[in-house]
Amino acid sequence: MSASDKISAAGDKLKGNAKEAVGRATGDDEQVAEGKLDQAKGDLKQAGEHAKDSAKDVFDK
Template identity: 50%
Template sequence: MSFEDKANNKAEEVGGKVKEGVGKATDDERLEAEGKADQTGSNLKQAGEKIKDAFKS
């Protein structure tokens, strides 16, 4: 996994956490759900990249 991919995935995860937090603070269930979905997507991408890295070694 390249550094750029790692940084992009981490940024997406952090952005999801921010969205989720803002959604909770403003009682916006849709925004909170979007934040959780962003985090899940980022985690899946990170897992996929780790699997690819394991097979490259």
């Protein structure tokens, strides 16, 4: 997983956490949902990068 991909995934998760927290504080269900979506996006990016890294490790041997 490259450094820029790690930063991008972590940024999505952080942005999602912030959106969700603000949405909960203000009672904005749409913003809570957007926050959860951003967090899921970050999780998927991380999972995809881990899969690429694992495949690369298998084929490098």
